Amino acid sequence: MNNKGAILPAEDGVESAVIGWLKEALSKKVFDALLIPVEVPAGDSFAYLLLRNPALLENASPLPPVMPVQGAKAISRLTMRGNGSKRVAAIVRPCEARAAIELTKLEQAHLDNLWLITVDCPGVLPLSDYLEDPVAGAARFAEASQRWDRAPMRPVCQICHHFSMPASDLHIGTLGSAEGTVFVIPGSPKGERVMENLGMPLDAALDDWAARVKEMEEVQRERRRQAHTDLKAGIAGPDGLLDVFSSCINCHNCQRVCPVCYCRQCYFESAALKLPPENYLARAGRKGALRFPPDTLLFHIGRASHMVLSCVSCGTCEDACPMSIPVAQVFSLLADRAQETFGYVAGRSLEDPLPLVAYEMDELHQVEQPYVETYHGLQIADCEQEVQDA
Amino acid sequence: MSNESTVLIYGTNLGGYRAAYALGKSGHKFILLNRGSYVDEMKYQALAQLPLDFCWICGHMPQRLFKALGAMQDCYNAELLEVSGEAGHFHVKFKKRDKVVNNFACTECDQCIEVCPVEVDGHKAIRVIPEAGWENCYVIDFEHCTRCGKCEEVCPTGALKVERPEEVLEADVGAIILADTFEEPSDEDLRDFALGQSPSVIRNSEVARRSLLTNFVRDSVRLPSGKIPQTFGIVVTPHFNRPGVEYENYNLSVSAIYRAVRLKDVLPQADVTVFLHDYRGTGKGHYRWYQKALDAGVRVERAETLKIVPEDGAEQVTIHYTSADGEAHTHPVELAILVTGQSPPSQMAELSRLTGVQADENGFCRIRLFSCCETDVDGIFAVGELTGPKGNPETVWEGCAALTEVLKYLGEKNFKPAPGPPLRDVSEEPVRVGVFICRCFGLFDERIDLSALEERVQALPGVAHVEVIEGCCTGPTIKATAERIKESGVNRVVLAVCTPLQKKGKYNKAVMMAGLNPLLCEYLRFREDVIQVHTDRDKMLEKSLALIRSGVEKVRRGMAAGPPTDSFTPHALVVGGGLAGLTAAHEIATNGFPVVLVEREERLGGQMQYLTDEQRKYVEGLISAVENADNITCYTQAHLAQVEGYAGNYHVVVETPEGPVPVDTGVIIVATGAREYRPEGFLYGQDPGVMTQAELQAKMRNGEVVGRVAMIQCVGSRTAEVPYCSRLCCNQALRNAIALREQGSEVTVFYRDIATYGKVDYYRLAQEAGVKFVRFPDDHYPDVRRNGAGLEVVNGKQRVQADWVVLSTGVVPDAENNQALSQLLNHPLDYEGFFSSDISNYPYEEAIKKLTKPFELASNGIFPVGLAHSPRSFEETILTAKDAAGRVLVVIGKGKMPPPGKMFVADVYESLCMGCGLCVDVCPYNARYIDEFKKVARVRPFLCDSCGSCVAICPNDASYLRDFMGEQSIAALDALLE
Amino acid sequence: MSDKQEFEPRIIYILCSWCGSGGGETAAAHHLHYPENVRPYRVNCTGALPTVHIIRPLIEGADGVAISGCHPGDCHYNDGNFRARRRVALVKSILDTLDLEPERVWFRYVAHGEGRRFVDTATEFNDHIKKLGPNPLKTRSDT
Amino acid sequence: MLEGLKINKGAEEAVRDLLRSLLESGRVSGVLALGRTGGGNGGVAYSLFTDPDAFGADGVALPLLPFMPANAGGLLSRLTLKGPLAEPVAVVVKPCELRAFIELVKRNQGSPDNLLLISSTCGGVYPLEVGANDALEERLPGYWEAVKQGELDSDIRPTCRACVHFVPDNADITVALLGEADLDTQCALYLNTEKGSAFIEGLEDLQGTPLLGELEAEPIQRSRDQRAAYREELFAGVEAGLEGLIRTFGRCIGCHACKTVCPICYCSLCYFDSQDCEYRPEVYETELERKGGLRLPPNTIFFQLGRLAHVSVSCVGCGMCTDVCPADIPLSTIFSKVGDSVQALFDYQPGRDVTEEVPLMTFEEEELVQVAT
Numbered sequence A: 001m002n003n004k005g006a007i008l009p010a011e012d013g014v015e016s017a018v019i020g021w022l023k024e025a026l027s028k029k030v031f032d033a034l035l036i037p038v039e040v041p042a043g044d045s046f047a048y049l050l051l052r053n054p055a056l057l058e059n060a061s062p063l064p065p066v067m068p069v070q071g072a073k074a075i076s077r078l079t080m081r082g083n084g085s086k087r088v089a090a091i092v093r094p095c096e097a098r099a100a101i102e103l104t105k106l107e108q109a110h111l112d113n114l115w116l117i118t119v120d121c122p123g124v125l126p127l128s129d130y131l132e133d134p135v136a137g138a139a140r141f142a143e144a145s146q147r148w149d150r151a152p153m154r155p156v157c158q159i160c161h162h163f164s165m166p167a168s169d170l171h172i173g174t175l176g177s178a179e180g181t182v183f184v185i186p187g188s189p190k191g192e193r194v195m196e197n198l199g200m201p202l203d204a205a206l207d208d209w210a211a212r213v214k215e216m217e218e219v220q221r222e223r224r225r226q227a228h229t230d231l232k233a234g235i236a237g238p239d240g241l242l243d244v245f246s247s248c249i250n251c252h253n254c255q256r257v258c259p260v261c262y263c264r265q266c267y268f269e270s271a272a273l274k275l276p277p278e279n280y281l282a283r284a285g286r287k288g289a290l291r292f293p294p295d296t297l298l299f300h301i302g303r304a305s306h307m308v309l310s311c312v313s314c315g316t317c318e319d320a321c322p323m324s325i326p327v328a329q330v331f332s333l334l335a336d337r338a339q340e341t342f343g344y345v346a347g348r349s350l351e352d353p354l355p356l357v358a359y360e361m362d363e364l365h366q367v368e369q370p371y372v373e374t375y376h377g378l379q380i381a382d383c384e385q386e387v388q389d390a
Numbered sequence B: 001m002s003n004e005s006t007v008l009i010y011g012t013n014l015g016g017y018r019a020a021y022a023l024g025k026s027g028h029k030f031i032l033l034n035r036g037s038y039v040d041e042m043k044y045q046a047l048a049q050l051p052l053d054f055c056w057i058c059g060h061m062p063q064r065l066f067k068a069l070g071a072m073q074d075c076y077n078a079e080l081l082e083v084s085g086e087a088g089h090f091h092v093k094f095k096k097r098d099k100v101v102n103n104f105a106c107t108e109c110d111q112c113i114e115v116c117p118v119e120v121d122g123h124k125a126i127r128v129i130p131e132a133g134w135e136n137c138y139v140i141d142f143e144h145c146t147r148c149g150k151c152e153e154v155c156p157t158g159a160l161k162v163e164r165p166e167e168v169l170e171a172d173v174g175a176i177i178l179a180d181t182f183e184e185p186s187d188e189d190l191r192d193f194a195l196g197q198s199p200s201v202i203r204n205s206e207v208a209r210r211s212l213l214t215n216f217v218r219d220s221v222r223l224p225s226g227k228i229p230q231t232f233g234i235v236v237t238p239h240f241n242r243p244g245v246e247y248e249n250y251n252l253s254v255s256a257i258y259r260a261v262r263l264k265d266v267l268p269q270a271d272v273t274v275f276l277h278d279y280r281g282t283g284k285g286h287y288r289w290y291q292k293a294l295d296a297g298v299r300v301e302r303a304e305t306l307k308i309v310p311e312d313g314a315e316q317v318t319i320h321y322t323s324a325d326g327e328a329h330t331h332p333v334e335l336a337i338l339v340t341g342q343s344p345p346s347q348m349a350e351l352s353r354l355t356g357v358q359a360d361e362n363g364f365c366r367i368r369l370f371s372c373c374e375t376d377v378d379g380i381f382a383v384g385e386l387t388g389p390k391g392n393p394e395t396v397w398e399g400c401a402a403l404t405e406v407l408k409y410l411g412e413k414n415f416k417p418a419p420g421p422p423l424r425d426v427s428e429e430p431v432r433v434g435v436f437i438c439r440c441f442g443l444f445d446e447r448i449d450l451s452a453l454e455e456r457v458q459a460l461p462g463v464a465h466v467e468v469i470e471g472c473c474t475g476p477t478i479k480a481t482a483e484r485i486k487e488s489g490v491n492r493v494v495l496a497v498c499t500p501l502q503k504k505g506k507y508n509k510a511v512m513m514a515g516l517n518p519l520l521c522e523y524l525r526f527r528e529d530v531i532q533v534h535t536d537r538d539k540m541l542e543k544s545l546a547l548i549r550s551g552v553e554k555v556r557r558g559m560a561a562g563p564p565t566d567s568f569t570p571h572a573l574v575v576g577g578g579l580a581g582l583t584a585a586h587e588i589a590t591n592g593f594p595v596v597l598v599e600r601e602e603r604l605g606g607q608m609q610y611l612t613d614e615q616r617k618y619v620e621g622l623i624s625a626v627e628n629a630d631n632i633t634c635y636t637q638a639h640l641a642q643v644e645g646y647a648g649n650y651h652v653v654v655e656t657p658e659g660p661v662p663v664d665t666g667v668i669i670v671a672t673g674a675r676e677y678r679p680e681g682f683l684y685g686q687d688p689g690v691m692t693q694a695e696l697q698a699k700m701r702n703g704e705v706v707g708r709v710a711m712i713q714c715v716g717s718r719t720a721e722v723p724y725c726s727r728l729c730c731n732q733a734l735r736n737a738i739a740l741r742e743q744g745s746e747v748t749v750f751y752r753d754i755a756t757y758g759k760v761d762y763y764r765l766a767q768e769a770g771v772k773f774v775r776f777p778d779d780h781y782p783d784v785r786r787n788g789a790g791l792e793v794v795n796g797k798q799r800v801q802a803d804w805v806v807l808s809t810g811v812v813p814d815a816e817n818n819q820a821l822s823q824l825l826n827h828p829l830d831y832e833g834f835f836s837s838d839i840s841n842y843p844y845e846e847a848i849k850k851l852t853k854p855f856e857l858a859s860n861g862i863f864p865v866g867l868a869h870s871p872r873s874f875e876e877t878i879l880t881a882k883d884a885a886g887r888v889l890v891v892i893g894k895g896k897m898p899p900p901g902k903m904f905v906a907d908v909y910e911s912l913c914m915g916c917g918l919c920v921d922v923c924p925y926n927a928r929y930i931d932e933f934k935k936v937a938r939v940r941p942f943l944c945d946s947c948g949s950c951v952a953i954c955p956n957d958a959s960y961l962r963d964f965m966g967e968q969s970i971a972a973l974d975a976l977l978e
Numbered sequence C: 001m002s003d004k005q006e007f008e009p010r011i012i013y014i015l016c017s018w019c020g021s022g023g024g025e026t027a028a029a030h031h032l033h034y035p036e037n038v039r040p041y042r043v044n045c046t047g048a049l050p051t052v053h054i055i056r057p058l059i060e061g062a063d064g065v066a067i068s069g070c071h072p073g074d075c076h077y078n079d080g081n082f083r084a085r086r087r088v089a090l091v092k093s094i095l096d097t098l099d100l101e102p103e104r105v106w107f108r109y110v111a112h113g114e115g116r117r118f119v120d121t122a123t124e125f126n127d128h129i130k131k132l133g134p135n136p137l138k139t140r141s142d143t
Numbered sequence D: 001m002l003e004g005l006k007i008n009k010g011a012e013e014a015v016r017d018l019l020r021s022l023l024e025s026g027r028v029s030g031v032l033a034l035g036r037t038g039g040g041n042g043g044v045a046y047s048l049f050t051d052p053d054a055f056g057a058d059g060v061a062l063p064l065l066p067f068m069p070a071n072a073g074g075l076l077s078r079l080t081l082k083g084p085l086a087e088p089v090a091v092v093v094k095p096c097e098l099r100a101f102i103e104l105v106k107r108n109q110g111s112p113d114n115l116l117l118i119s120s121t122c123g124g125v126y127p128l129e130v131g132a133n134d135a136l137e138e139r140l141p142g143y144w145e146a147v148k149q150g151e152l153d154s155d156i157r158p159t160c161r162a163c164v165h166f167v168p169d170n171a172d173i174t175v176a177l178l179g180e181a182d183l184d185t186q187c188a189l190y191l192n193t194e195k196g197s198a199f200i201e202g203l204e205d206l207q208g209t210p211l212l213g214e215l216e217a218e219p220i221q222r223s224r225d226q227r228a229a230y231r232e233e234l235f236a237g238v239e240a241g242l243e244g245l246i247r248t249f250g251r252c253i254g255c256h257a258c259k260t261v262c263p264i265c266y267c268s269l270c271y272f273d274s275q276d277c278e279y280r281p282e283v284y285e286t287e288l289e290r291k292g293g294l295r296l297p298p299n300t301i302f303f304q305l306g307r308l309a310h311v312s313v314s315c316v317g318c319g320m321c322t323d324v325c326p327a328d329i330p331l332s333t334i335f336s337k338v339g340d341s342v343q344a345l346f347d348y349q350p351g352r353d354v355t356e357e358v359p360l361m362t363f364e365e366e367e368l369v370q371v372a373t
Helices: A014-027 A054-059 A071-079 A094-105 A127-132 A134-146 A189-197 A207-235 A237-244 A253-257 A277-287 A296-310 A316-320 A327-341 A380-389 B014-025 B044-049 B057-069 B111-115 B150-154 B204-214 B252-266 B286-295 B348-355 B392-409 B440-447 B450-458 B475-488 B500-513 B526-531 B537-556 B579-590 B613-628 B693-701 B729-742 B762-768 B815-825 B848-852 B874-892 B918-922 B949-953 B966-977 C002-006 C019-029 C051-060 C080-097 C115-132 D011-024 D072-080 D095-106 D128-132 D136-148 D194-200 D218-236 D241-249 D257-261 D281-291 D300-314 D320-324 D331-345 D366-371
Strands: A004-009 A033-039 A046-051 A088-092 A114-119 A170-173 A181-186 A289-291 B007-010 B030-033 B072-075 B079-086 B089-097 B126-129 B137-140 B166-173 B175-178 B201-203 B231-236 B271-276 B299-310 B317-323 B328-333 B335-339 B380-382 B433-438 B463-469 B492-497 B521-525 B572-575 B595-598 B632-635 B639-646 B649-656 B659-665 B667-670 B690-692 B708-715 B746-751 B772-775 B783-787 B790-795 B798-802 B804-809 B862-864 B906-908 B928-931 B936-939 B959-961 C011-016 C038-043 C064-068 C105-107 D004-007 D030-036 D044-049 D089-092 D115-120 D173-175 D187-191 D293-296
Touching: A004 A014, A014 A033, A014 A054, A014 A088, A014 A181, A033 A054, A033 A071, A046 A054, A046 A071, A046 D281, A071 A088, A071 A094, A071 A114, A071 D281, A071 D293, A088 A094, A094 A114, A094 A296, A114 A189, A127 A134, A127 A316, A170 A189, A181 A189, A207 A237, A207 A327, A253 A296, A253 A316, A253 D257, A277 A289, A277 B966, A277 D044, A277 D072, A296 A327, A296 C051, A296 C080, A316 A327, A327 C080, B007 B014, B007 B089, B007 B166, B014 B030, B014 B057, B014 B392, B014 B874, B030 B089, B057 B072, B079 B348, B089 B175, B111 B126, B111 B150, B175 B348, B175 B392, B201 B204, B204 B252, B204 B335, B231 B252, B231 B299, B231 B317, B231 B328, B252 B271, B252 B286, B252 B335, B286 B299, B380 B392, B392 B579, B392 B874, B433 B440, B433 B450, B433 B475, B433 B526, B433 B537, B440 B526, B450 B463, B450 B537, B463 B475, B475 B500, B492 B500, B492 B526, B492 B537, B500 B521, B500 C019, B521 B526, B521 B537, B521 C019, B526 B537, B526 C019, B537 B966, B537 C038, B572 B579, B572 B659, B579 B595, B579 B613, B579 B632, B579 B667, B579 B874, B613 B632, B639 B815, B649 B667, B667 B815, B667 B874, B690 B693, B693 B729, B693 B804, B708 B729, B708 B790, B708 B798, B729 B746, B729 B762, B729 B804, B746 B790, B746 B798, B790 B804, B862 B874, B906 B936, B918 B928, B918 B949, B949 B959, B949 C080, B966 C011, B966 C038, B966 C051, C011 C019, C011 C051, C011 C115, C019 C038, C019 C064, C019 C115, C038 C115, C051 C064, C051 C080, C064 C115, C080 C105, C105 C115, D011 D030, D011 D089, D011 D115, D011 D173, D011 D187, D030 D072, D044 D072, D072 D089, D072 D095, D095 D115, D115 D194, D128 D136, D173 D194, D187 D194, D218 D331, D241 D300, D257 D300, D257 D320, D281 D293, D300 D331, D320 D331
Parallel strands: A033 A088, A088 A114, A114 A170, B007 B030, B007 B175, B030 B072, B175 B380, B201 B335, B231 B271, B231 B335, B271 B299, B433 B463, B433 B492, B492 B521, B572 B595, B572 B667, B595 B632, B667 B862, B690 B804, B708 B746, B708 B804, B746 B772, C011 C038, C011 C064, C064 C105, D030 D089, D089 D115, D115 D173
Antiparallel strands: A004 A181, A033 A046, A046 D293, A170 A181, A289 D044, B079 B089, B089 B166, B126 B137, B299 B317, B317 B328, B639 B649, B649 B659, B783 B790, B790 B798, B906 B959, B928 B936, D004 D187, D030 D044, D173 D187
16 A cells, blocks of 8 residues: 555545545546435435535535445445446445445445545444434534544444545545645555546655554554453353344344345345244244244344354444344454454455355364264273373 | 177276276266176275375266166176177177175165174174275175075065176177276285284275275274374385385375375374385375475485384384485384385286287286377277376376277267156145155164154145155165155155165156156155164154154255256367377367367477477377368467357357457367476576486487486476476486486486386386486585586585586476466466366365266366376376366267256346355356346356355355255254254 | 253254265164264255354254264365355354354264264264253243 | 123233133144243343243233234234144234234235234334333333223324224234223123134133123223324324425435335335346436436335335334334324325225225336436
């Protein structure tokens, strides 16, 4: 990666600086269109808008206080069937960019003609908090993000350690920048080309930014570790786990809003699990009762087995859960552990192969159950004793 | 009069089996004469030389298949009596005595064993030979058998006859393939190694035999006292044995090293030393094993002489050896494992007498120069170890290579599997499941209450009919079962029987005779999962019920489907016009299929500069044959520009000087060769006295000669960049060295390991001719310097003066070209940058099971041959090319072909498929692709081997196997838990 | 203690149809015995085994799930067992993170000829699960 | 035929006893009812109970809990989707759930065979979040006090407060709750069908006296009038016109949770989630060209209108959609309002009678494209 960037004046704040910069890019035809969160007509939320008309940028926000739709989902919708002919800049949060990377590996997004642009992310408010009073929410968000105070943000945002530049093409560095400026940082040759076309020489050192990011990352990492330790204590074992998921209403909304759950129809809604009544009665008979609809835990664990390796801990699932289950927190824990098993970080790079597609011949021996030779045959212990004696 | 179409195969080495398979596949009947009394008795090579202890039983299925289909007549205890006639019209007379137990009628009920009154060594006189693995062969130990006849009486199917008459049969055949096995050296041959004199000395083949049953556990090396040895010596005996006793094939060193690594796997604390003269790891990946052994802590001791001395009464022997410096050492071990070579075939003289084929000076069958298996007699071929010491891969290759030759002498095809019976359309009918429980002719009644089971099965949801049947694995019971299914009116069937892996064909036959699609049926292992492995009758009943319930749930959801078919373009494309490419093109074209040959250079022939006159003449002959063939199109100065499609249906664009030419082809043979390593250092290119072996040969051809020659081996081999042995250089160098000695030159060879192999022991000949050998360390080459007297080779303290220094340079892959072609063909390269012959070749690149696996298109219809595949000698290059040609001939003639798994292939629910392509990535057979327009995955059914990788990777069940659909598996699992 | 002795685990033994099942066949040919409560479930290849098929029995009534396929390099389909190993690792990671006793899942290679090893695995796993006690999930009605 | 039974126990206890003895006597093999899940701080979910102990005094079942974690109509469909029950199962559901099931049966998504349908005069349920944060328990005394008076607790979901179909039409057994002043000591069971009667008659452990009298008493009439008035009020608040729709659905996040929980939406793969609604980039580009900007993911209004077209005729007004909407859109009000007019048009009342045919639902996919944003 280039260790130089450009400095963008931002006297009127990050938002307007970025919007102004994007406007310029649109007018210079560096991009044909932007994909950016824009306030909805009622003014009570944000939605991704694909726009080419700069006037529509009036209500746009590169850092809205909430994330109602995961941006990768919007990108996927746009490019799932192939690369478009228009050059689109997608202004998304780092977790959205990482999800877009995962979706690209899964052929659900195509990034050849799409630039991922990210901003150092202070987190977002829980959707329900915000919707209760959008005006107050916006103010609360502005105030907290100014101070990089994650306390009012969603729980997963509070423990996010990938809040800065992911594998995006361009990144707006707000951390460590001088008062009234932000950094514009290219993250790919594609991004560098844009800088060039915009006439932005790469002459600013990024040390301050990098140092601040690193410092904050360390704090966040520690927070994450601590939060995960606490969380794990709460969800440990069948009792804890079933307590956490006991109020689940099986709406599967966590899956539906999850950016990396890309299936049109989820396995857990498929014909495979729709069984004749005698099956349900038999299972109920075994247990004394069968939660109905069945397979709540199977859904959550099974879904985890399908997607945690690509989970970017974006928290969308938790926002969408009508029962306020800390599903994003649980999945962030599962994801961290599972990804660690394979040395994989979701959304880190387009080059890393998906762990279940690749394999090494010499790996993971810890899951192979060693064979206690002649378990019931010759008394091996005696022989070993013999060897020791000899 | 047209030629006969049937082939006689004498002997059962792996090459013979492979040839049999190829013949059956290409529509010819064959008679297999097995000298043994059961199927695997004469399979020495597989055991003795298999350097791995892995399971490869599935590779043997085809033999049974061809018998079932009617292509094979197998004869046991067979002996060839008379051969007359000539190629195309042989008349043969042979005798045979059938197996005591006819496997095809045997239900494996074991009643014979139970009634047998004779017990020897914990076995009955009649017993199962478990080594056969994939089918249970019953043999009688006639030494102890009292001929009481009880077993015969009790046999429910009449499969067992204690006294089988000897029959003399005659047949007319078009060709004969001799495929006899070699002999293992006898105990007497190995007397210097104390074999038979101490329980602490054992053959590696014995360890392999024990390991085949146990997948190499410590038990395999347990001493008679029950003790697990902790010190091991593994000795490669041909390196130290008297001349002419045993011959080394190129597998032996790696076999020894492999055994050492496995020992360290199971006994990490053990002290393991490998004794050999040289590490001759010339095969693909062999040198990586050497490294692995060193990493595992195995000691590799290079010895000049070696002798094993037993210790009286102790479970210990002492290995006496001298190291290269002449110093004598002793090394006591608790177990010495002998890795032995091959002795010449015992039947050779008899075969010579009967058929007229000639033996060579070492007692192996002689074959014609530059031919893989033609004997001196037209129409009679010899494959495998009969013709010399062979590794497994070569043996197997010869099987298919023989096909290319044999076909020339055969008449029209005379074998075609019979079409299946017509199947009923049951899609409109309500599901009616019938459960048929085998009683194995009464055997199962004794172990379990079948009527209670029947009653309880009847009560299961969805079961319309339950019935106990006698069996479903003999002709009459198959027919009877089909009738019962038909009469019961059911349209789904659960057969509670045994060993579906082996008997699936029979069960499928029964249900198909009843008019049902096999996808609507499930076969349970009632015997293996319940009857024979448990004792508690109540629990057995519960378990049986669960298994049956599970099967019922599965078939209730079954969907019928016919086998999909795909067409096959009966053309071949050969890339590369060197020896390998020319050979393959010639063989395929001769058998009547059009070939397109693409050569990058201006002329055909490849790297002729390295060839001897004889070889050159041979290649020139090939060139003119290829150029004059009507059905071969040659494009020179051409290359592949575009490759689309898949096995059977490739669409290729060949870029020629005249412009692009589209070529449709079924298969692609990659024969792009390799290049000679260009040395750096050693004053090469700076001093005219420093040259490569090829350059030396050119000089020698010109009659140049000097007094002192030094050779340096392994230049550009076994280095960090080129981590393999180039295989050719040692033989080539020593041949040159001997020739130089004949001219009177003094020759000194600097080497790490002399990796010669084969019938002719150039190493010994060179030593006898007075060539001096100096070993240099693994990590340091000798220096070449100039001094006043000429050139000087410095190896540590040793200095040798020379007029010429000859560098034995290895073979390196044409990296750039291979990379590009690999991408174009979507065919992987191996670690070294050669083309991989197998998609996965762990842990050993020429893994035999892959070679015997009967799926020609497993590597996507792409066949790397010759130097593109690995460093090969001239003869071996021809062999790989003919093997590929043979494998191509097996499939190329099939116009429309169903997938190998028939209707049991993978499929896709389009409406659910997201086109993510994970299934495409994990499919080992390239049987999947993404339909770019609809963005859904599709299956190329005839590349699909029904492995199910796609099912497991697909997150939402859009991918399924036709007999393993999501709803089937979940319901079956749930039912199993009840 | 006495409860545990009487506890008969319900075990699903998932076998590939080549080596794993083959091990069972060899065991049968040698009349080797193993506990009746180990119930085999055949799949074509361990590489064809979706993660859900491991998870579901553990929730719906199994005390343990053992999986046996070909040894490394022996897979009839080349690399199914390597892929299976990754999938098992994933499932075990999830179970471990949730403290759901990943040791209730065993993955051990068994070759066609390894009747002894097959029986030992079934027996040993059964003993191991007996020691662990019943799977608490299988009796939970609120899963 | 016994037409009613008065039991001298509180309604809750009586219903538990009824279900327990149905299970114990083997008259049913299972009972689908609400119950507690999880441990100490668990939630509430429907379960298929086979163990009678669940209905004991300390059992986990809560058959009359004023809570609806899923529309049980959909659950009954799931239970009987692949074939009718071979053994009887009793279910305790709310009137709207029963209506939804009837609609699903009409669409071959389930079978009422062997189901013993038990419902009650419904005093409405609390919103989901009340169940999620343990507040439900505290509300119950107040709830039952209100129900006794024939009134509704003020925190009951607006949908329920606007529901006029709170008397179950098709239950085999109706438990009288609303306006039953002596609910704590007395329980009136109305046995509406022979099936209902047959299951109860002769059931040991369930002693009572034959019940004479009408379910439709004054408190029910009163409640219906009050709810109808509130319904009008709610409907009036729906923003009309395209602008109104766009404003209302502006914050829709496209999660389609409303569809997922809707019992009437029985498709295993919704049309709006199907390949038909996945477009190539050029489609978006053309749209972009025309409009200057477009919302992604697309089809927000298209989905809502399309779904209205698919389900409004059978909408039973259960309110699940509103309950789960992460964007707090009052979907149920809109769907009920449209549902009322569509149903009036066809003179159809969903779930009234299983033999009544669903009015032919025709729609054209094309006609609504212009309103999609």
